[in-house]
Amino acid sequence: MTSPDEFDIAVVGGGLVGGAIGYGLAKSGLHVALLDEGDIAYRASRGNFGLVWVQGKGLGLALYSNWTQLSARRWPELAALLRADANIDVALEQPGGFHLCLSERELEQRVQTLTRLVAQPGLEQYPFEVLDHAALAERIPGIGSTVVGGTYTRLDGHVNALKLLRALHMGFLKHGGVYLPNTRIESVQRNGERFMLEAKNKTFRTTKIVLASGLGNAQLAPQVGINAPVRPQRGQILVLERVRRFLHHPLATLRQTDEGTLLVGDSQEEAGFNDSVGMAILATLADRAVRTFPALRDVRVNRTWAALRVMSPDGFPIYEQSRAQPGAFLATCHSGVTLAAAHTLELAPMIAAGELGSRLHPFSAERLHVQKAA
Numbered sequence: 001m002t003s004p005d006e007f008d009i010a011v012v013g014g015g016l017v018g019g020a021i022g023y024g025l026a027k028s029g030l031h032v033a034l035l036d037e038g039d040i041a042y043r044a045s046r047g048n049f050g051l052v053w054v055q056g057k058g059l060g061l062a063l064y065s066n067w068t069q070l071s072a073r074r075w076p077e078l079a080a081l082l083r084a085d086a087n088i089d090v091a092l093e094q095p096g097g098f099h100l101c102l103s104e105r106e107l108e109q110r111v112q113t114l115t116r117l118v119a120q121p122g123l124e125q126y127p128f129e130v131l132d133h134a135a136l137a138e139r140i141p142g143i144g145s146t147v148v149g150g151t152y153t154r155l156d157g158h159v160n161a162l163k164l165l166r167a168l169h170m171g172f173l174k175h176g177g178v179y180l181p182n183t184r185i186e187s188v189q190r191n192g193e194r195f196m197l198e199a200k201n202k203t204f205r206t207t208k209i210v211l212a213s214g215l216g217n218a219q220l221a222p223q224v225g226i227n228a229p230v231r232p233q234r235g236q237i238l239v240l241e242r243v244r245r246f247l248h249h250p251l252a253t254l255r256q257t258d259e260g261t262l263l264v265g266d267s268q269e270e271a272g273f274n275d276s277v278g279m280a281i282l283a284t285l286a287d288r289a290v291r292t293f294p295a296l297r298d299v300r301v302n303r304t305w306a307a308l309r310v311m312s313p314d315g316f317p318i319y320e321q322s323r324a325q326p327g328a329f330l331a332t333c334h335s336g337v338t339l340a341a342a343h344t345l346e347l348a349p350m351i352a353a354g355e356l357g358s359r360l361h362p363f364s365a366e367r368l369h370v371q372k373a374a
């Protein structure tokens with residue numbers, strides 16, 4: 001009989017990345033522990049914008065676009081599994097999404113970026129449309145005259161990200177996973193065939209581990225021989241009061257939730273571990289929202305928040321199995337909502353099998369060493 005602190009595999013971090021992987025691993029029949037620091041931790045998973053977004057992802061690494069597209073295509077399957085396992089509808093909608101531009105210069109830069117992106121060798125093509133004001137106004141009634149144009153791709157969508165986090169945890173439990181909150185892992189060591197994870201007053205023994213602890217990975221990953229120099233990047237969001245449904249597509253910085261509220265986002269700031277909101281940024285977000293939809297001038301702001309993204313040096317995910325300590329895996333990314341389907345349905349089975357497939361080799365942290373040396 002195994003002790004209660006022994007598992008086939010321990011996932012460190014119960015956010016969207018650890019939750020999605022843990023759910024996939026538990027579904028495969030393994031005895032899995034999900035160890036999470038708790039409510040005091042920094043958690044991007046509780047403060048994000050909820051987009052399942054392909055548009056614009058992958059400039060500089062075409063395979064990241066392909067991975068993102070794969071996840072977007074498999075998202076309906078994940079949503080159906082979560083409905084069956086957790087009895088939660090995560091409110092997935094994938095009607096395509098728009099990125100709106102408020103000046104000719106913005107539009108020009110946007111089109112240049114997407115043109116360069118889709119011209120990259122190795123990219124699974126995804127067509128994007130460029131629309132002028134008149135074409136946009138037909139598809140998104142109510143846009144302001146300062147919206148000069150925008151881009152559209154049909155793969156984009158959104159979900160309720162809090163319901164998603166909850167559903168992943170419920171699905172994990174349904175398949176026999178053991179969730180241990182308030183369990184901060186201080187150190188990881190190899191002892192023969194097993195990993196020893198040290199928490200306060202407790203040691204867990206496992207055959208494999210997955211480090212999915214968001215910003216905590218920077219400290220834990222080197223202990224298993226992986227370099228994961230992730231940093232915080234702050235994003236601020238405004239939440240507007242509930243209004244009658246008028247927006248049927250997510251926009252890159254504005255969307256109407258399944259509950260009727262409007263989310264206006266989201267800044268990208270280098271502010272270290274400071275996760276407080278500031279009026280200057282919020283005012284800029286509000287100004288753009290009102291210029292995009294003048295009717296929002298009369299809609300009240302209910303609340304605001306800031307949260308910290310988990311950013312790698314080049315912005316792309318890191319997936320790696322340690323060469324020094326095989327059986328220790330690392331997963332981190334800054335689009336954990338979008339990639340949840342890929343994490344549950346593609347990455348978790350690879351980890352269960354003990355090998356990351358060739359599709360994921362370009363995401364090794366070794367690319368960061370090469371860049372540094374160059």
Ligand SMILES: Cc1cc2nc3c(=O)[nH]c(=O)nc-3n(C[C@H](O)[C@H](O)[C@H](O)COP(=O)(O)OP(=O)(O)OC[C@H]3O[C@@H](n4cnc5c(N)ncnc54)[C@H](O)[C@@H]3O)c2cc1C
Nearest residue numbers: 013015017037041044045049051185214216235336337338
């Ligand atoms: C403002 C904002 C907007 C965003 N918008 C989107 C979006 O629209 N679409 C999208 O796809 N993504 C979006 N993201 C990104 C997305 O939220 C993140 O990619 C995702 O939440 C990362 O999940 P994670 O599990 O890696 O990290 P986190 O959510 O930060 O979770 C890490 C977990 O690890 C635990 N932990 C840390 N250290 C330890 C330790 N030592 N021991 C045990 N547990 C530990 C913590 O308790 C925490 O629960 C956004 C992020 C922000 C901040």
